[in-house]
Amino acid sequence: MSNSKTFRGVNYHPYAPWLFLTPYIIIALTFFLYPLIYAGWLSFHQTDGPHSAVFVGLDNFKFIFSDPSFYKALKNTTIYAIASICIQLPLSLGLAILLNNSQSKLKNLFRLLIFSPNLVGQIFVGVLFSVIFTPRYGIFNIGIEKLIHWGLDTQWLSKPGLIMPALIIVSLWMYVGYNMIYFLAALQTVDKQLVEAAQIDGASPWQVFLHVTLPQIRPVAVFVVIMSTIGSYQLFELPFALLKSSFGVDQAGLTIVGYLYDNAFNSGDLGTGAAIGWILAFIIFVISIIQLRATNSPEDK
Amino acid sequence: MNTIHYVLIALFGAYFVMRFLIPTSVFPRKIKVSRAYLAAIFLILAAALVITPFVWLVCNVFKDQSVLMKYSFLPPISEWSSQTLNFTNFTKLFQGEESPQGTVYFWQYIINSIFLACAGTSISLFLTSLSGYALAKYKFKGRGFLIFFMAGSMMFPAMLFLAPLYQIIYKIHWMDSYLSLLIPNACAVFGIFLFRQAMQGVPNSLVEAARMDGASEFRIYWNVMMPLVRPMTGAYCLITFLGNWNNFLSPQLYIQTHAKLTLPVILNQYLGLYLNEYGVFLAGTLLAIIPPAILFFALQKEFVAGLTTGATKG
Structure with a gap:
């Protein structure tokens, strides 16, 4: 059997793993690698829908x-990202700490309830909240009005x-529940023993969190x-x-x-769309590297 | 001052009384108890805030147009009748609408969405677990490169592919075909890694024993491996089902025939269509939330485990 491979003395066909990976390889080549290269090519061309493409050099990027819409989009997205991280x-x-410390049998129920909005797709959430934010009628406006006597007629959208x-x-x-799960x-x-040891030494809950808990959950915090x-x-x-x-x-x-979608599919210029895609990928890449560097623990350096 | 204020004052007031006014001699464990009490209040408030939109949604789809604006949740029980609470929104939703291809009924979108989510999940489950198995239990030249390639491919944001994929789908004539929704995402690297990790945990001796008994390589994967990673399968199915069910961009871009559209696309359109009849598209939204919710509550343990495997190990 020259045609077979052994793994710990048992024969198997050497092509078996490749056969199993064929679907992945085909799909990855057609719908990942090719579009990736194609996105590069496309970003130097101007298109009118999927029919025609004219080479325009760096004009897409210059445009x-x-x-000003690009800078507006960049500003809005950055504000949103900062709010996500800081709020x-x-x-x-x-919430995760409260749940973790709770001994209640309802713990699981609370976890499920707080996580549940994540099941609903962003589009459905958008549809739902476009009514929830309605002046006079939406439950958000009514709730705010009841609480602080302001906002019944506020046109949030x-x-x-x-x-x-x-x-x-x-x-x-x-997403508050989604990140809470992590x-x-x-x-x-x-390590519970470390926490208990710190408590016996008289550390306040805040000190325990800062010096015992936080260092141990750092890898996950960085990931999140x-x-x-x-x-x-x-x-x-x-x-x-929400906003049409x-x-x-x-x-x-x-x-x-949104800016990408508008350019690529409303104006029909896939070339500019591809160029915005690359700019977005670059921004995400740079920010991830900065975050990884900034959150590196002293021991790793 | 209204009910909300009184409830909040009572809840937090009780905390301050317990924490500061009662002497420790009377109530020795007061610090511990008051802390637990405060934590419980915050959790209950958070959970209440989170589920309010859902409760509001359920109440509003059954309200008649005439009382829609009058009460935020349900009308008082004394006013319950078929005049105030009924299924008008659902009848309107299901009455069908004209499209260039003839009348389309709301049922059609539900069926499309269910079909696509189930088909997408099955295909994806099969292909990712097969790839994961190949990477977990075989040693072959090129494995390291493949894993490196896959990890690298995860670095590119999905939105980068939006424009080029559109052109490719157009060129291979998959426009308006469900293939464009099912195939490009069928081999998610995240799923391959999830299954690889789970299958690495299965002892090699099991695979070898099956092999010595003469089982084919595919049989080992299907009959030995897959039953052993069932918890992971449940989690992956749910994650993929949700992803497919909530997928908006691909059908929005690739599907043109009205009768082939899915729930997210059509509900987004209804938002503009039924401007003042909130009840109608809220009823559609409620129906669109129910299937994933049922699946989630059936599989929630596996789901949470699957979600966090990658994050907490290593």
Whole structure:
């Protein structure tokens, strides 16, 4: 049997693994590698729908970098990403700690309830919240009115200054539970003896968290921060459903992917779309590297 | 001052009374108990805030147009009747609409979505687990490179491929075909790695024993491996099902025939169509949330485990 391979003395056909991997290889070549190269080629061409392509050199990039809409999209997306990290992640961590310390039998139920919005796709959430934010009728406006006597008539989705806060509020509702699940999983691996030792030494809960818990959940925290950033920079469906394809008054809810969609599919210029795609990939790549560097622990250096 | 204020004052007031006014001699464990009490309040408030939109949604789809604006949730029980609470929104939703290809009923979109989510999940489950098995249990030249290639491919954001993929789908004549929705995402690297990791945990001796008994390589994968990684299978199915069910961009871009559209695309269109009849598209949204919710509550343990495997190990 010269045609067979052995693994610990048992024969098997050497092509077996390759045969199993064939579907992946075909799909990866056609729908990953080829489009990747094609995106590079396309970004130097101007197209009119999928029919024609004319070489334009760096014109697509020149156009993007001189387009005020691009900077608006970049600003909005960055605000959203910063809000995700600075508001949403601390809340997720806080809830995870509360759940982790709780001895209640309802713990599991709370975890499920807080996670549940994540089951609903961004489009459905957008449809739902476009009614929830309705002046006078929407439950969000009514709730705010009952609580602080303001906001019953606030038009969250048609005032430029309120569109980003509205998006951030919706994403908070959607993703706070999702990140909480990761923090909760990390907290469950924290060494309980270390925590108890610190408590016996008289450390306050805050000190225990800062010096015992946080260092141990760092790898997961870094992972969550980077994944949140990558996800935030690709925000599209939520503003698309909430604000329609115009992305709100004055494009106040335009995101980078929204800008990409608008150029590639509303204006029909796939070349510019591909160029924006590369710029987005570059931005995400650079930010991830910076975050990885910034969060490196002293021991790793 | 209204009910919300009174409830909040009562909840937090009880904490301050317990924590600061009751002397420790009377209640020695007061610090521990008051801390647990405060934690419980925050958790209950968080959970209440999170589920309010769902409760509101359920209440509103059954309300008649005449009382829609009058009450935020349900009308008081004394006013319950078929005039205030009924299925009008659903009847309107299911009455069918004209399209260039004839009348399309809402049922059609539900069936399309269910079909696509199930087919997409089955194909993806089969292909990713097969690839994961090849990478977990065989030693062959090029394996290291393949794993490196896959890990590298995960670095590129999906949105980079939006424009070139559109052109490719157009060129291979997959426009308006479900192939364009099912195939490009069928071999998610994330799934391959998930299965590889789970299958590496299965002892080699099991594979070898099956091989010595004369089982074919495919049989080993199908009859030995797959039953052993069932928890992972459940998690992966749910994650993929949700991804397919909620997929908006691909059908929005690739599908033109009205009768082939899926729920996310059509509900987004209804948003503009039924401007003042919120109840109608809210009813559609409620129906669109139910299937994933049922699956989730059936598989929630596996789901959470699958979601966090990659993050907490290593």
